[in-house]
Amino acid sequence: MLSLDDLIYAALREDIHTGDLTTLAVVPEPRPALARLVAKEPLTVAGIAVAERVFTLLDAKMVCRPGAVDGQTVLTGAVLAEVEGDAALLLQGERVALNLLQRMCGIATLTRSYVQAVAGTGARIVDTRKTTPGLRVLEKYAVRVGGGINHRTGLYDGILIKENHIAAAGGISEAIRRARAYIPHTLKIEIETETVEQVQEALAAGADIIMLDNMDCDTMRQCVQLIDGKIPVEASGGVNLTTVRAIAETGVDIISVGALTHSPRSMDISMLLD
Numbered sequence: 001m002l003s004l005d006d007l008i009y010a011a012l013r014e015d016i017h018t019g020d021l022t023t024l025a026v027v028p029e030p031r032p033a034l035a036r037l038v039a040k041e042p043l044t045v046a047g048i049a050v051a052e053r054v055f056t057l058l059d060a061k062m063v064c065r066p067g068a069v070d071g072q073t074v075l076t077g078a079v080l081a082e083v084e085g086d087a088a089l090l091l092q093g094e095r096v097a098l099n100l101l102q103r104m105c106g107i108a109t110l111t112r113s114y115v116q117a118v119a120g121t122g123a124r125i126v127d128t129r130k131t132t133p134g135l136r137v138l139e140k141y142a143v144r145v146g147g148g149i150n151h152r153t154g155l156y157d158g159i160l161i162k163e164n165h166i167a168a169a170g171g172i173s174e175a176i177r178r179a180r181a182y183i184p185h186t187l188k189i190e191i192e193t194e195t196v197e198q199v200q201e202a203l204a205a206g207a208d209i210i211m212l213d214n215m216d217c218d219t220m221r222q223c224v225q226l227i228d229g230k231i232p233v234e235a236s237g238g239v240n241l242t243t244v245r246a247i248a249e250t251g252v253d254i255i256s257v258g259a260l261t262h263s264p265r266s267m268d269i270s271m272l273l274d
Contacts, residue, residue, distance in 0.1 A: 007134060008054050011096045023091045033087035033273050035094070037067075037080040037101065040268035044112045045072045046145040047104030048081055050138060054097040058089045070145045071108075080269065087273065094271045102266035103135070104142040110264045111146025114244055114257055123248035123255050126151045126234075130262035139261045151256060159183060160211070161191040172198060176205040190234070199223045203230070211256075213237050217246050224251040 002010070037051060045068045052064040062085035068074050080101070083090060114125045127143045127150055129136075140150045152158030161175045169175035172191060179189050188208035193199045196219065202210050203226075210227060212220050214237035227233055234254040235247050247255055 001137065002134060004050065004053060004138075005057060007138075008050075008057055008096065008100075010134075011099070012054070012058070012093070015096055016092055020088070020092045023088045027088045027091065031087040032084070033090055035083045035085075035090045036272045036274070037083075037097070038270050038272055039074050039076060039078045039080055040270055042073065042075050043105045043267040043269075044108040044146055045074060045080060045105060046070050046108035046142040047101045047138065050104065051097040051101040052081060052083065054093045054100070055083050055085065055090065058093050059085055061085065062089070073112075090271075090273060098269055098271060099266075100138065102269050103132075103264070104138055104145075105267040105269065106264040107139055107142035107261060108146035109267060111143050111148040111260050113241060114255075114260070115147035117241055117244050118248040118255065121245070121248035123235075123252055124149050125244075125260075126254050126256045127260045128236075128256050128258040128262075129154065130258040132261070143260055146260075148257075148260060149254075159187055159189045161189065163192055163194070163213075166192070172201045173205040176202070176207055180206065192236075193223075195219075196223060196226065199226060203227065207231065209234060211236050212252065217250050220247065220250040220252060 048066050048068065048070055055062045055064060062083055065082045067079040067081050111125065118125060125148045127140055127148060131139045143150060159179050161179060166172055166175050169178055176189055176191060190209035190211060191202050191207045192211045192213045193202055194213050199210055209232045211234040212223055220235060224233055232253045234256055235252040236256045239247060239255055239257050244255060
């Protein structure tokens with residue numbers, strides 16, 4: 001897994017490559033400047049330290065002053081951070097810093113909307129593995145900042161038996177049996193189900209968590225009653241801000257929302273140079 005610095009260096013190399021032609025032409029001499037990162041719309045802040053790190057990797061002498069903290073909701077015009085340093089280096093870091101900050105703020109803002117939509121139901125909003133390649137750690141951090149919960153980080157840290165695993169293993173019971181024989185006792189087994197009958201089989205086979213995949217609310221409610229609090233229940237599929245409240249009110253414990261990371265809108269943030 002890439003470290004934060006490795007990720008930022010890769011992004012800077014992608015953008016600057018052999019040199020920033022515009023800045024080399026227009027700002028050829030060192031010149032001190034102050035840059036402000038400004039919110040152009042209301043948002044939930046996430047990634048201030050990440051944006052600041054872009055600039056300090058370009059020049060360790062950059063001085064960064066946060067104007068907001070991660071998790072804070074700010075209004076249009078809020079100064080999220082100030083950075084002092086050489087104008088040319090500020091300009092070279094601008095787009096990478098903004099790309100990461102805008103993306104992370106977008107995820108945190110969207111996540112908070114989902115969390116607020118289910119408030120009072122007891123259901124928790126969790127993310128998925130539908131993340132931007134290479135940015136998973138940052139995107140899942142932004143979900144937490146927005147009040148959501150992280151699902152497994154990758155294929156290596158959790159068992160989730162899905163439709164294709166079930167087909168390859170020859171059925172729900174056999175898939176659970178094989179998983180139980182393979183993993184240590186410290187890991188839980190989650191399995192995806194699509195019908196009431198599959199839920200019954202998963203329960204009988206000893207699943208630790210049951211996912212209700214693409215079920216309507218009436219069927220989910222029936223499955224929740226069938227499981228009767230024995231194990232956690234996760235809802236997945238067809239989740240959006242219009243449907244999430246009704247899904248939460250079926251009694252499920254967890255609602256996974258791929259949209260948190262696969263289709264958030266990047267927030268509008270600008271860098272203004274003095």
